Each structure stands twice: as C-alpha cells, then as structure tokens.
Amino acid sequence: MEKKRIVVKIGSSSLTNAKGQIDQEKFSDHVQAVAMLREAGHEVLLVSSGAVAAGFARLGYPTRPTTLKGKQAAAAVGQSLLVQSYIDMFAQYNIVPAQILLTRNDFSKQERYKNAYATISELLERGILPIINENDTVSVEELTFGDNDMLSALVSGLIHADQLIILTDINGLYDENPRKNPLAKKIDYLPEVTDEMLNAAGGSGSKVGTGGMKSKLMAAKTAISLGVQVFIGLGKGKEKLLTILHGDGDGTYIGKEGLSSINNSRQWIAFHSEVSGWIYVDQGAEEALLYKGKSLLPAGIFNFTGSFQKGDVVEVIGPNGILGKGEVLFSAEELQKIMGKRSEELSKDEVLSSIVVIHRNKWVKA
Ligand SMILES: Nc1ncnc2c1ncn2[C@@H]1O[C@H](COP(=O)(O)OP(=O)(O)O)[C@@H](O)[C@H]1O
Ligand SMILES: N[C@@H](CCC(=O)OP(=O)(O)O)C(=O)O
Numbered sequence: 001m002e003k004k005r006i007v008v009k010i011g012s013s014s015l016t017n018a019k020g021q022i023d024q025e026k027f028s029d030h031v032q033a034v035a036m037l038r039e040a041g042h043e044v045l046l047v048s049s050g051a052v053a054a055g056f057a058r059l060g061y062p063t064r065p066t067t068l069k070g071k072q073a074a075a076a077v078g079q080s081l082l083v084q085s086y087i088d089m090f091a092q093y094n095i096v097p098a099q100i101l102l103t104r105n106d107f108s109k110q111e112r113y114k115n116a117y118a119t120i121s122e123l124l125e126r127g128i129l130p131i132i133n134e135n136d137t138v139s140v141e142e143l144t145f146g147d148n149d150m151l152s153a154l155v156s157g158l159i160h161a162d163q164l165i166i167l168t169d170i171n172g173l174y175d176e177n178p179r180k181n182p183l184a185k186k187i188d189y190l191p192e193v194t195d196e197m198l199n200a201a202g203g204s205g206s207k208v209g210t211g212g213m214k215s216k217l218m219a220a221k222t223a224i225s226l227g228v229q230v231f232i233g234l235g236k237g238k239e240k241l242l243t244i245l246h247g248d249g250d251g252t253y254i255g256k257e258g259l260s261s262i263n264n265s266r267q268w269i270a271f272h273s274e275v276s277g278w279i280y281v282d283q284g285a286e287e288a289l290l291y292k293g294k295s296l297l298p299a300g301i302f303n304f305t306g307s308f309q310k311g312d313v314v315e316v317i318g319p320n321g322i323l324g325k326g327e328v329l330f331s332a333e334e335l336q337k338i339m340g341k342r343s344e345e346l347s348k349d350e351v352l353s354s355i356v357v358i359h360r361n362k363w364v365k366a
Contacts, residue, residue, distance in 0.1 A: 003041050003042060003043065004042045004043070004162040004163065004245065005042070005043045005045075005124075005159065005160065005161045005162050006037060006042055006043065006044050006045070006161060006162065006163050006164075006165060006241070006245065007044075007045045007046075007047060007152055007155055007156040007159070007161045007163070007164045007165070007228075008030075008034060008037075008044060008045070008046050008047070008165045008167065008241065009046075009047040009048075009049075009148065009149065009152035009164065009165065009166045009167065010030055010046065010047070010048050010049065010050070010167045011049050011050075011148070011149075011166070011167065011168045011169065012049045012050045012052070012053040013053075013168060013169035014026060014030070014167050014168060014169055014234070015027055015030070015048065015049070015050040015053070015054070015082075016050050016053035016054050018063075019057060020053060020054065020055070020056045020057030020058075020061070020063075020064070021054065021057060022050070022054050022081065022082065022085055027085060027089065028089060029236065029237065029238070029240075030167070031086070031089040031090060031093075032093075032237075032238035033235070033237070033238050033239070033240045033241040033242075034046065034090075034095075034129070034241065035090070035093035035095060035238070036238045036239065036241065036242060037241045037242060037245070038093075038095065038129070039093075040242060042245070043124050044129060045120070045124070045129070045130045045132065045155065045159065045161070046086075046097075046129060046130065046131045046132065047131075047132045047133070047148060047151060047152035047155060048082060048086070048131050048132070048133055049133065049148045050078065050082055051074070051075040051076075051078040051079035051082055051133055051136060052064060052065070052071050052074045052075045052078055052136070053078065054078035054079075054081050054082050055073075055074040055075060055076070055077035055078020055079070055081060056070075056074040056078070058074075058077050058078075058081075059073055059074055059077060061074065068140065071136065072136050072137050075136035075137070076136070076137055079099075079101075079133060079136070082133075083097070083099050083131065086131055090129060095129050096127075096128050096129065097128070097129045097130075097131045098123050098128045098129065098130050098131065099131055099133075100116075100119070100120070100130050100131065100132045100133075101132075101133055101134070101135035102116065102132060102133075102134065102135060102151065102155075103134060103135045103138060103139040104134075104139070104150075104151070104154075105139075106135075107154060107158075107268075107271070107272040108272045108273065108274060110268055110272075110273070113158070113264075113268055113272060114264075116158065117158055117159070117264060120155075120158070120159055121159065124159070132151065132152075132155060133148065134148055134151055149166060149215045149216045149218070149219035150215065150218065150219045150222060152164055152166065152219060152223075153219040153220070153222040153223040153226070153228070153230075154222065154226075154271065154272075156223050156226065156228040157222070157223065157226030157227070157228060157261070157262065157267050157271070158264065158267065160227075160228075160261040161228050162228070162229070163228065163229050163230070163231065163245065164219075164220075164223045164228050164229070164230045164231070165230075165231045165241065165244055165245075165249075166216050166219070166220075166230065166231065166232045166233075167233070167234060167235070168216065168232065168233070168234060169234065170213075170233075170234065171186065171233045171234050171250045171251050172186055172187065172188070172232055172233040172250070172251035172252035173186070173187045173190065173197070173201065173213060173216075173217065173232060173252040174186050174187065174200075174213075175187060175200055176200055176202075177201070177202035177213070179202075180202070186252070187252050188252060188253065189252065189253050189254075190220075190252060190253070190254045190255075191254075191255070191256050192221075192224065192254075192255070192256070193217050193218075193220050193221035193224065193254060197217060198214060198217055198218065198221075201213035201214040201216075201217050202214060213232075216232050217232075220232065220254045220255075222271070223255075224254065224255045224259065225262075225270075226261065226262055226267060226271075227259045227260050227261035227262050228255070228259065228261070229253070229254070229255040229259060230253070230254040230255055231244050231249055231251055231252070231253050231254070232251050232252050232254065233249055233250050233251015233252060234250060234251060235249060235250060235251075263361075265327075265361070265362060266361075266362075266364050269313055269325050269326065269327060269362065269363075269364050270325065270364040273313040273325065274313065275306075275313055275314060275315045275325065276306055276307070276308040276309075276312040276313060276314060277304055277305060277306025277307065277308035277312065277314040277315075277328070277332060278304060278305045278306055278314060278315050278316075278317055279296075279301055279303075279304045279314050279315070279316050279317070279328070279335075279357070279358075280301065280302055280303040280304060280316075280317050280318075281296065281300045281301050281302070281316055281317070281318050281323070282300050282302060282318075282319065283318070283319055284299075284300050285297075285299075285300025285301065285318070286300075286318035286319060286320065286323060288300065289316065289318075289323055289324065289363065289365075290318075290323060290324075290365060293360055294360060295356045295357075295358060295359045295360045295363070296316065296326065296356070296357045296358040296363070297343065297355060297356060297357060298335075298338040298339055298340065298341050298342075298343075298346070298355060298357055299340065299341060299342045299343070301335070301339045301340060301357065302339070302340055303339075304332065304335060304339065306332065307332050308328055308331065308332050309331045309332075310328065310329060310330055310331050310334070311327060311328070311329075312327070312328055313325055313326065313327055313328070314326065314328045314358075316358070322366045323365065323366060324363060324364050324365040324366045325363075325364055325366070326358035326359075326362050326363035326364065327358065327359070327362035327363075328357060328358055329356055329357055329358065329359065330357055335357065338355070338357075343355045
C-alpha cells in the first residue's frame with residue numbers, strides 16, 4: 001500500500017465533554033485509530049483542539065468561558081492536560097508525540113514559516129507524532145473564529161499532505177444545519193466548495209466547539225487550493241481513520257482526484273505574505289502573466305506605488321483589475337529606472353542582475 005501523509009484534525013467536541021473534562025473513551029478511540037494508521041505505514045500529524053474545553057473546569061468556570069482572558073487561561077491549563085494524556089496514551093503504542101503551538105502570524109514571516117516546515121519535517125522523518133494547536137495565549141483571532149480548522153488546512157499545505165481528515169461531532173456536511181432542520185440531506189461528495197455551500201453551513205452546535213461547519217468548509221476550500229483532499233465527518237473504533245482513507249468513511253469527501261500540491265514559496269506568497277507595493281501593467285503583460293505562463297518584464301510596467309525592497313511581495317494590477325501577487329526582484333528605487341523599458345533598451349549598468357521583475361516561479365494568480 002502507498003505510504004500517505006495524513007493530517008488529522010480533532011475538534012473539541014470529539015475530545016471533551018460539556019463538563020470541561022477530557023472524555024477518556026473518545027480520547028482513547030482517537031489514539032488507537034492514529035496508532036493503527038501509523039502501523040499501516042502512513043505518516044500522521046495531529047491538529048488537536050480541546051485546550052479550552054479540557055481546562056475550564058479546573059479554573060472553576062462552570063461552562064466554557066466567554067471572555068478572551070478566561071479562554072486563554074483555560075487553554076493554558078487544558079493544553080498541558082491534553083498533551084500529558086496524549087503522551088501517556090501514545091506510549092502504549094511506542095509513539096512519541098511532540099507539541100507544536102502556532103499562531104497564524106507565524107506563517108506570515110517567511111523565516112518562521114520555513115522554520116515550522118523544517119521542524120515538522122524533521123519530526124516526521126524521525127517517526128515522531130507532531131501534535132499541533134493554536135498558541136492560544138497570544139492568539140486572539142483563533143479563539144473567536146475557531147480557526148483550528150483553518151490551521152489544519154494551512155499545515156496540510158505546508159507539509160504537502162495527501163489528505164486532511166477533519167473529525168467532528170457530525171457525520172459530514174448537510175445541505176442545511178441538521179441540528180435546526182432534521183430533514184436536511186447529507187452530502188457524501190463535493191468536488192469543490194462553492195459559495196452556495198458556504199452559505200448553507202452554519203455555526204457550532206455544541207457548547208465546546210467554536211467554528212461550526214462554516215469554518216470547516218472554509219478550511220476545506222483552502223486545503224483544496226493547496227492541493228490537499230479533505231474529509232469531514234466522524235468514525236468509531238481503531239479502524240476509523242483507515243476506513244476514511246480507503247474512501248468508506250461516514251462523512252463528506254471534498255476535492256477532485258489528482259490534486260497536485262503547491263510548492264512552499266508559492267503557498268507563502270498566496271496565503272501568508274504581506275503586500276508591500278502595487279505594480280501596474282499593460283494588456284500585453286496581463287496576457288503574458290495570466291495566459292502564457294511568462295515572467296513579468298519591465299516593458300509591460302507603466303507605474304507602481306509603495307516602497308518595497310528586492311524580495312518583498314507586490315500585487316500586480318492589470319487593465320482589468322488585480323492579476324495576482326509575486327516576489328519582486330528589484331527595489332522600488334531600481335524599478336523606477338527600468339520600468340517601461342524593453343530589454344534591449346536597458347543599458348548594461350541598468351541591467352542589475354536580470355531583467356525579470358517577477359519570475360513566473362514566484363508568481364501566483366489571484
Ligand atoms: N450544514 C451543516 N452540516 C453539518 N453540520 C452543521 C451545518 N451547519 C452547522 N453545523 C454544525 O457544525 C457542528 C460541528 O462544528 P463544531 O461544533 O465547531 O465542531 P468541532 O468542535 O469538531 O470543531 C455540528 O455539530 C453542527 O451543529
Ligand atoms: N485552540 C482552541 C480551539 C478552539 C475550538 O473550540 O476549536 P474547534 O473545536 O476545533 O472548533 C482549543 O484548543 O481550545
């Protein structure tokens with residue numbers, strides 16, 4: 001059997017109970033299933049929620065706290081409880097877990113992004129099981145928007161996973177929220193995530209989960225655009241992850257066959273980089289970039305704004321709007337001198353290192 005790289009995201013509702021404790025039965029079920037996936041020769045990475053849900057009772061909160069500092073304090077307590085439980089339970093299968101706490105901002109600095117990739121790759125190579133959660137103490141957005149779904153999609157792209165399995169408390173996506181409409185119909189397969197689907201998906205149904213189906217679908221959309229297929233649903237017993245991998249899972253499969261993964265520099269430019277400038281190009285350059293797969297040359301540029309340095313990311317705007325983003329190979333000051341000139345017009349000292357302003361390998365369409 002072909003060895004696959006699988007990211008498994010487990011939501012709070014699938015790990016804890018409403019009283020603010022780890023649900024030992026659910027927990028051991030997941031651990032066994034992960035162990036079995038690894039025994040079958042696959043590489044696994046866990047994105048585990050549940051820190052707030054596992055911690056709030058120990059702080060004396062009767063229910064999941066609603067204040068930000070309350071959630072952050074609960075997460076600090078609950079995260080250690082979760083990881084301790086993972087360490088203890090995975091030890092029975094000789095699996096060594098590693099805790100990784102990330103924020104979405106960690107992805108926006110290219111050096112941190114590369115470090116996260118290098119660390120996770122080294123752990124996987126050494127047979128360690130990375131267990132990732134948002135660094136809740138310093139992360140504001142995640143606790144509000146339930147972005148562990150999105151975190152799992154971004155991690156799946158980063159490490160070029162074959163599949164992202166999002167385990168939750170419901171067996172997949174329905175055409176309407178089934179907690180509100182019992183006649184809602186289940187969707188077994190979705191080739192892509194459409195706006196119509198996003199509108200049909202609602203918020204969380206449990207007292208411990210946060211994002212609901214909407215955040216899972218948004219994450220699925222991102223994962224697919226990064227070349228990773230997605231499953232959203234549930235399962236029982238130690239065979240469940242293998243069953244899902246074989247295509248017989250109880251849930252919704254999202255994404256067409258044969259998606260191809262996107263290299264990390266392009267992912268970073270597309271999803272994480274900050275834009276430092278805007279370059280305006282003519283019709284010819286628009287065609288070259290959008291339809292001919294060519295690099296951007298100075299001749300097609302007639303204006304730019306922003307102060308950027310070589311290596312920064314800029315947005316390119318054509319006569320019909322935004323075309324995409326790319327890594328610029330000249331500073332704003334240098335571009336001023338060469339903009340609009342054809343290659344043959346550029347004198348030797350103006351040709352700094354190359355006449356390509358954005359190379360096609362460091363370019364992503366909008
Ligand atoms: N269209 C839909 N199909 C399925 N579930 C939906 C839909 N809309 C909203 N939901 C809700 O999303 C919930 C799962 O999300 P959530 O509670 O955030 O779980 P988790 O803690 O696993 O992230 C379901 O229990 C359900 O109540
Ligand atoms: N980082 C948070 C995740 C919050 C959350 O509820 O996420 P999820 O259950 O995936 O909707 C935690 O560990 O509690």
